[in-house]
Amino acid sequence: MLTSRACWYLFCVFTILGVGLLRLSPLLTLLGLTLLVWFTAQWLWFLIRLPAARRLRVEREVWDDRSTVATMWAGQTFEVRLRLLQDSRLSTPHVAATDRLPFGAEYLNGSDHAQGVVSAKEPLETAYRIRCGPAGLARFEGVRIQTADWQGFFYHVHFIHAVVSLPILPVLTPRAGQPASLKRHNLLLPPGIHRFRRPGSGSELLDLRDYLPGDPPKTIAWKVSARRDRLITKEFESEVPVRCTLFVDASNSVRVPAPSGSGPQQIRYGKALDRLIDIAAGVLQANASIRDLTGLCLFDEHGSEHVAPDRGSVHRTECLRRLAAAAARLSDQQTVSPDPLLPLAYSFAAEVYPELLRSVVNSVPWTMRWMEGFSSYSQRLRLGWFELLHRRKGALRSLCWWTSFWSLILPVSLLLARMLFKTQVLDNLLLIVLFLAPLAAFVAWGGAMFLFGVDAVTGWNKRRRDRWRKQLAAIVSARYGLAPGGLAALLEDDDAFSLYVQRFLNEHQVPFTLPLYSPEGRYLFAAPDKVRMLADALVRAVGRGRDNELFVLLADLLELDDALDPLLRAVRVALGRHHQVILICPWPPGLELPSSLPRSAWERTTGRRASRPVQQQAATQSVAHLRSHAERGNENRTANRLLWDHVTKQRFHLAYHRLRRTFTRMGVAVLCAAEDEPIPLILSRLERLRSLGRPHS
Amino acid sequence: MTNADLRNPLSPTAGDPQSHPAIRNYTLFCLVALFLLVVCLANRGFEWWCLLPALIGCLTLLTHWSYGPPLVLLSLVGLLGMYKPRGSYVGWSPHLEKPGFMDLILCVAVLGYIVGHYRLLSLMRNIFPADPRWRGVDPSQRRSLDLVKGWEVVLVGLSLPLWTGLAWAIWVVKMTDFAPFQVTQLGIVPPWDVLPSELGLVWAGLALLAAAGVAVSYMRWTTATPEESLLYLQDRCWRMTRREQGLLNRWLMWTRLRAQRRKVPS
Numbered sequence: 001m002l003t004s005r006a007c008w009y010l011f012c013v014f015t016i017l018g019v020g021l022l023r024l025s026p027l028l029t030l031l032g033l034t035l036l037v038w039f040t041a042q043w044l045w046f047l048i049r050l051p052a053a054r055r056l057r058v059e060r061e062v063w064d065d066r067s068t069v070a071t072m073w074a075g076q077t078f079e080v081r082l083r084l085l086q087d088s089r090l091s092t093p094h095v096a097a098t099d100r101l102p103f104g105a106e107y108l109n110g111s112d113h114a115q116g117v118v119s120a121k122e123p124l125e126t127a128y129r130i131r132c133g134p135a136g137l138a139r140f141e142g143v144r145i146q147t148a149d150w151q152g153f154f155y156h157v158h159f160i161h162a163v164v165s166l167p168i169l170p171v172l173t174p175r176a177g178q179p180a181s182l183k184r185h186n187l188l189l190p191p192g193i194h195r196f197r198r199p200g201s202g203s204e205l206l207d208l209r210d211y212l213p214g215d216p217p218k219t220i221a222w223k224v225s226a227r228r229d230r231l232i233t234k235e236f237e238s239e240v241p242v243r244c245t246l247f248v249d250a251s252n253s254v255r256v257p258a259p260s261g262s263g264p265q266q267i268r269y270g271k272a273l274d275r276l277i278d279i280a281a282g283v284l285q286a287n288a289s290i291r292d293l294t295g296l297c298l299f300d301e302h303g304s305e306h307v308a309p310d311r312g313s314v315h316r317t318e319c320l321r322r323l324a325a326a327a328a329r330l331s332d333q334q335t336v337s338p339d340p341l342l343p344l345a346y347s348f349a350a351e352v353y354p355e356l357l358r359s360v361v362n363s364v365p366w367t368m369r370w371m372e373g374f375s376s377y378s379q380r381l382r383l384g385w386f387e388l389l390h391r392r393k394g395a396l397r398s399l400c401w402w403t404s405f406w407s408l409i410l411p412v413s414l415l416l417a418r419m420l421f422k423t424q425v426l427d428n429l430l431l432i433v434l435f436l437a438p439l440a441a442f443v444a445w446g447g448a449m450f451l452f453g454v455d456a457v458t459g460w461n462k463r464r465r466d467r468w469r470k471q472l473a474a475i476v477s478a479r480y481g482l483a484p485g486g487l488a489a490l491l492e493d494d495d496a497f498s499l500y501v502q503r504f505l506n507e508h509q510v511p512f513t514l515p516l517y518s519p520e521g522r523y524l525f526a527a528p529d530k531v532r533m534l535a536d537a538l539v540r541a542v543g544r545g546r547d548n549e550l551f552v553l554l555a556d557l558l559e560l561d562d563a564l565d566p567l568l569r570a571v572r573v574a575l576g577r578h579h580q581v582i583l584i585c586p587w588p589p590g591l592e593l594p595s596s597l598p599r600s601a602w603e604r605t606t607g608r609r610a611s612r613p614v615q616q617q618a619a620t621q622s623v624a625h626l627r628s629h630a631e632r633g634n635e636n637r638t639a640n641r642l643l644w645d646h647v648t649k650q651r652f653h654l655a656y657h658r659l660r661r662t663f664t665r666m667g668v669a670v671l672c673a674a675e676d677e678p679i680p681l682i683l684s685r686l687e688r689l690r691s692l693g694r695p696h697s
Numbered sequence: 698m699t700n701a702d703l704r705n706p707l708s709p710t711a712g713d714p715q716s717h718p719a720i721r722n723y724t725l726f727c728l729v730a731l732f733l734l735v736v737c738l739a740n741r742g743f744e745w746w747c748l749l750p751a752l753i754g755c756l757t758l759l760t761h762w763s764y765g766p767p768l769v770l771l772s773l774v775g776l777l778g779m780y781k782p783r784g785s786y787v788g789w790s791p792h793l794e795k796p797g798f799m800d801l802i803l804c805v806a807v808l809g810y811i812v813g814h815y816r817l818l819s820l821m822r823n824i825f826p827a828d829p830r831w832r833g834v835d836p837s838q839r840r841s842l843d844l845v846k847g848w849e850v851v852l853v854g855l856s857l858p859l860w861t862g863l864a865w866a867i868w869v870v871k872m873t874d875f876a877p878f879q880v881t882q883l884g885i886v887p888p889w890d891v892l893p894s895e896l897g898l899v900w901a902g903l904a905l906l907a908a909a910g911v912a913v914s915y916m917r918w919t920t921a922t923p924e925e926s927l928l929y930l931q932d933r934c935w936r937m938t939r940r941e942q943g944l945l946n947r948w949l950m951w952t953r954l955r956a957q958r959r960k961v962p963s
Contacts, residue, residue: 033867
């Protein structure tokens with residue numbers, strides 16, 4: 001609570017008082033007393049008013065240009081109005097309130113920071129504008145309150161948790177190349193209805209044929225029948241709507257955030273799913289404007305949910321809500337090393353939960369940091385010597401004590417034995433032990449002191465990381481119901497700690513990156529189960545469909561070559577029923593597009609077409625080799641990171657080209673979602689379906 | 698202009714803060730206090746040395762150096778405690794003497810300078826502790842100039858005699874007969890023989906501080922959230938049993954890892 005300014009002040013005051021009393025100087029004593037009385041009064045006044053600051057209430061409203069809103073739109077600007085109120089009779093000390101912006105929202109103008117004294121009559125108000133990021137969820141955590149007196153002697157910080165979660169819906173913007181939604185000529189059909197060259201109940205004449213019993217009399221062409229002297233019936237074109245069903249992959253692999261942008265200021269976290277949702281929303285909007293039917297199927301490795309093709313604003317809003325809900329889900333937890341997550345999670349906790357990091361409730365004993373260390377048993381085999389030393393200082397200390405114990409006990413035992421049995425062997429043994437025992441104790445303690453000194457000098461970062469880990473483990477243990485034994489368990493078990501930290505970050509919508517490959521080179525996000533889910537959903541959609549269907553698969557199928565068979569069978573069924581299928585493959589943000597590499601790097605370098613298992617094995621081995629190399633060598637981290645990125649890119653490109661080859665053979669167009677082509681391609685396919693004639697004729 | 702300036706239109710960096718009335722008033726207030734200090738010290742016969750604290754105060758005031766008040770106070774300790782003004786005989790007395798009127802004025806002046814300088818620092822540098830993540834001065838950590846009312850300086854000026862008067866009252870009640878050294882026929886009795894009987898005031902002060910600490914701690918626990926209380930209990934439990942829990946969990950980890958190794962042979 002006392003700032004360094006106050007500590008210096010108190011030091012001076014007590015110096016004045018001490019010198020004044022010892023030298024019997026009335027002036028110094030009175031001066032010291034005056035300064036002390038004033039300081040005590042300020043402290044008491046601050047303490048009395050502090051509870052008022054802790055009981056502040058937050059009112060937050062999000063406005064668009066007209067009124068308050070409960071949902072936001074991606075890419076649009078909104079105004080956030082914030083009020084801090086309190087009901088106490090006493091006013092607060094000087095307060096600075098900073099609203100915490102949700103991740104993904106971009107600050108535009110205004111002030112998210114307000115300061116002043118809050119009283120019952122004078123609330124603190126501020127307003128600022130933000131621009132929403134991609135579709136998902138905007139979570140306003142609350143307001144960080146800093147309290148201080150006007151001299152800056154006393155300080156208190158706490159966080160008012162006023163969580164407001166607003167869904168961010170995908171934006172609906174008209175696209176270039178979108179067909180006209182107005183009926184321009186009377187001969188054209190109403191929007192949403194398209195001619196189809198099969199006999200039906202439309203209004204356009206398709207053909208004339210002989211009358212068959214059962215044909216309605218109104219279809220008889222009387223003039224033609226009179227000319228030909230037999231009954232002729234008119235056949236009309238079929239007029240059917242065009243249906244488009246979007247299969248959007250919401251599995252774990254497309255929900256992994258990846259950094260994009262250049263420079264520390266411009267860095268943004270994006271997901272591959274953002275682009276898929278953008279494409280889906282664009283198609284939805286284009287179809288809705290011309291009253292075509294659009295369906296939606298969201299699937300992941302656990303199941304799928306289907307929205308039947310329909311038109312209308314209610315249906316469109318429902319689809320957008322489902323897309324936003326899918327985008328709001330962050331990636332599932334993976335068992336990865338917790339070290340990269342630790343700074344992010346601790347920094348976030350320090351910002352949002354400062355009261356839970358106070359040493360009173362969440363302490364880190366100094367003996368633990370300096371004398372013992374956290375053992376972290378699950379990682380013990382992967383540690384270097386210094387790291388092992390840092391984490392096993394307790395064992396080292398125990399070793400010293402045991403050595404000292406036996407150095408004392410052994411000579412005494414031998415002395416007693418010699419008193420009972422006076423033999424030459426015992427004499428010699430006693431001499432040796434009397435020489436070696438103090439030496440062993442000296443070596444043990446001296447070596448331990450040396451190693452402790454080395455760790456004290458080199459282990460500053462390790463001690464800081466230990467403190468972060470203990471405090472974070474305490475918070476997640478209490479938060480997820482693991483107390484009281486969870487804290488110690490999380491300190492030993494790295495995997496469990498990593499999972500709980502990821503859950504903590506996910507709950508607060510904090511984006512974080514995860515490695516895409518395991519240390520063994522295995523792709524961590526390949527989920528073969530989702531292929532089966534997609535295939536089932538596609539077959540069901542084919543079963544429910546009629547003519548003129550377009551199925552757009554927005555799915556990540558990379559590195560799933562062995563599990564594609566069910567999907568390939570389902571696609572063949574769809575094509576056999578004269579439907580059209582397009583595959584849009586999501587792409588991690590920031591990764592080089594595959595169109596820049598028309599042939600795989602493997603084929604270029606080897607000059608021959610290698611089989612897929614050989615390619616995959618080579619890529620896996622290279623990833624594992626690089627990973628082990630990167631872990632061994634610390635001196636060239638940048639080069640290792642570049643190599644690592646290069647291999648990851650190569651592996652993605654190989655997988656994409658394999659996928660493209662597989663589906664192109666069946667006549668299915670495969671596109672990369674990160675390119676600009678997917679929406680125009682889907683719209684052009686829909687336009688072909690709308691045009692006269694059978695699509696495959 | 699930094700990002701923090703953009704986010705905070707109330708930031709004093711907008712325009713020249715030196716010309717703001719709040720800064721001007723507090724600077725003038727401090728200068729007047731330093732002038733009074735010089736007058737009081739000169740009255741005690743310090744000749745040119747009386748300018749030393751004022752010079753340090755002026756320099757640190759102009760540069761907004763946060764160590765100005767401690768330096769002024771320590772220079773005063775040096776002057777008043779160690780230095781004997783030439784031409785004046787300051788004889789040693791076994792008892793504290795009663796302070797004079799000019800001593801009271803000096804106390805008012807020093808307190809005025811301290812208050813003024815610290816408030817000025819809050820306006821120009823930071824009112825909250827500096828965030829280590831920021832390099833340089835974070836404008837959002839300052840007190841906004843627009844929040845300073847005109848009556849603040851007047852109120853500070855009027856309250857100064859009150860604090861000095863309170864200190865003087867404590868003096869009169871408790872410290873008039875204060876004498877840590879007693880002179881006997883054998884010489885001076887060392888203070889550690891006398892202090893236990895004379896320093897009741899110190900004990901009273903310590904007891905008061907302890908009571909205040911307990912009261913503050915109790916207040917905090919009454920307003921603690923359930924999460925804080927749970928965390929506190931978990932922390933106590935962990936601190937008492939951490940070695941046993943650590944041993945237990947290491948065995949559990951060993952079991953789990955062994956099961957994993959058996960399940961997935963490398």
